[in-house]
Amino acid sequence: MTYIPILISLVLASASLHAKSQIPAAISCASKYGIPVQAKSGGHSYASYSTGGHNGILMIDLENFNSVSLDNRTGIAAVGGGVRLGNLAQGIWDQGRRALGHGTCPGVGIGGHFTHGGYGYSSRAFGLALEQIIGLDLVLANGSFVKIDNETLGDVYYALRGAADSFGIVTTFYLQTSTAPEVDIKFSYSFPQALDSIENATAVFMGVQKFSLYSPVVGRNLGLGVTLGGNATSYTVHGTWFGSSSVELTDRITSLAMLGGEGNLTVPLHGFLQQDNFYAKSVSTNVSFAEEPIRKFSEYAYSAGRGLNAPISWFSIISLYGSPDSQIGAEGKNGSWAAYSGFDDLWVVQNCENRSYNAYLNYIDPELDRDEAWHLYYGKPLFEKTEFGEKRPRSWRCLLESAEHPCLE
Numbered sequence: 001m002t003y004i005p006i007l008i009s010l011v012l013a014s015a016s017l018h019a020k021s022q023i024p025a026a027i028s029c030a031s032k033y034g035i036p037v038q039a040k041s042g043g044h045s046y047a048s049y050s051t052g053g054h055n056g057i058l059m060i061d062l063e064n065f066n067s068v069s070l071d072n073r074t075g076i077a078a079v080g081g082g083v084r085l086g087n088l089a090q091g092i093w094d095q096g097r098r099a100l101g102h103g104t105c106p107g108v109g110i111g112g113h114f115t116h117g118g119y120g121y122s123s124r125a126f127g128l129a130l131e132q133i134i135g136l137d138l139v140l141a142n143g144s145f146v147k148i149d150n151e152t153l154g155d156v157y158y159a160l161r162g163a164a165d166s167f168g169i170v171t172t173f174y175l176q177t178s179t180a181p182e183v184d185i186k187f188s189y190s191f192p193q194a195l196d197s198i199e200n201a202t203a204v205f206m207g208v209q210k211f212s213l214y215s216p217v218v219g220r221n222l223g224l225g226v227t228l229g230g231n232a233t234s235y236t237v238h239g240t241w242f243g244s245s246s247v248e249l250t251d252r253i254t255s256l257a258m259l260g261g262e263g264n265l266t267v268p269l270h271g272f273l274q275q276d277n278f279y280a281k282s283v284s285t286n287v288s289f290a291e292e293p294i295r296k297f298s299e300y301a302y303s304a305g306r307g308l309n310a311p312i313s314w315f316s317i318i319s320l321y322g323s324p325d326s327q328i329g330a331e332g333k334n335g336s337w338a339a340y341s342g343f344d345d346l347w348v349v350q351n352c353e354n355r356s357y358n359a360y361l362n363y364i365d366p367e368l369d370r371d372e373a374w375h376l377y378y379g380k381p382l383f384e385k386t387e388f389g390e391k392r393p394r395s396w397r398c399l400l401e402s403a404e405h406p407c408l409e
């Protein structure tokens with residue numbers, strides 16, 4: 001998708017100077033002329049929302065917010081709003097052998113990924129990317145610069161973790177890192193027999209699901225997903241395991257680089273323009289799949305003219321979020337804790353259509369209308385909380401209207 005911004009503001013100054021002067025100045029200027037503003041971090045939005053999702057926006061490019069600074073005493077990392085995941089992982093590893101739960105592609109940016117969930121195989125050990133945020137520096141829509149956490153401007157902090165792009169531009173993320181695992185094994189196991197028949201495909205997935213839910217060896221140190229790839233020409237279970245094994249051992253950085261598939265984990269700080277074009281749909285469920293929908297999915301995938309012989313290339317990834325000991329949504333987190341409704345997801349699937357499911361914010365679908373998007377991404381209780389409940393009338397609307405935030409008192 002290509003949208004043409006009216007203007008791109010690439011902030012050149014250091015983070016603090018930038019946040020206190022350049023971003024507010026750019027926002028004020030845009031507001032004066034009625035131009036919508038959108039932040040760009042890694043530019044990996046499926047729907048090109050960092051270029052606005054339509055023509056004529058002011059894009060605030062955070063490429064120069066690229067610092068990663070780890071406090072080894074607290075394990076808290078202060079990370080610029082334009083840092084890419086690969087550079088983040090490398091930075092906290094180099095500075096203190098620390099780790100965070102996040103996605104696999106090194107070029108994805110922190111700005112979109114951490115504020116809309118953020119899943120990778122290590123999420124079952126450390127939680128979603130969003131769960132590791134403990135504070136934020138940001139510029140609000142009214143141009144004011146604020147430092148927020150659970151105690152300070154708690155309403156805004158709540159909204160930022162799930163819906164940041166509607167409320168402000170994050171210049172610095174404060175993230176609680178964890179000790180990096182001693183050993184991080186990347187595995188991939190192929191099931192060619194699952195391609196032989198619909199019965200086999202169904203049985204393999206049901207077997208993987210049973211193992212994920214009931215095997216005593218499954219814990220937070222195991223992350224996995226099922227991929228039906230290459231237009232149903234491969235059926236693979238892949239993931240990571242933090243623990244010992246007789247296979248060749250790799251450290252966290254080597255494993256992350258292998259997962260990213262780029263050879264290198266870090267990406268250039270400037271001028272990184274790699275891009276791909278594809279269309280995604282996501283569905284998520286917090287209960288296990290019954291055999292029938294899996295059989296129907298296999299039938300669809302393997303049917304002539306659609307799956308194997310589809311005129312376009314496609315794949316489907318089914319990622320395990322929940323099951324025993326997963327740290328995603330640990331301690332009973334739900335839609336009251338952050339503006340995110342997927343803490344109790346068991347599976348998140350890319351590329352299936354069924355509107356009775358939910359959907360995942362980071363796999364954004366621009367074809368959904370406003371109400372459909374609200375309900376699929378956030379769910380009814382959260383929608384009501386933000387639209388009609390105590391949060392929005394008391395604070396969010398006021399934030400847009402007043403520099404002093406009197407209604408937050």
Ligand SMILES: Cc1cc2nc3c(=O)[nH]c(=O)nc-3n(C[C@H](O)[C@H](O)[C@H](O)COP(=O)(O)OP(=O)(O)OC[C@H]3O[C@@H](n4cnc5c(N)ncnc54)[C@H](O)[C@@H]3O)c2cc1C
Nearest residue numbers: 041042043044045049050081103104109111112113119170
């Ligand atoms: C190749 C690829 C691999 C991916 N792998 C995974 C994966 O493994 N796991 C997963 O969960 N997701 C994955 N995703 C999805 C990805 O997490 C989302 O698309 C994410 O939103 C991209 O973040 P970004 O900062 O790169 O994108 P951008 O396009 O820069 O931003 C996305 C949205 O966030 C807003 N935003 C960006 N920065 C800020 C900021 N600082 N403050 C406020 N709002 C901001 C933008 O305005 C835009 O609306 C992948 C995407 C791609 C293209």
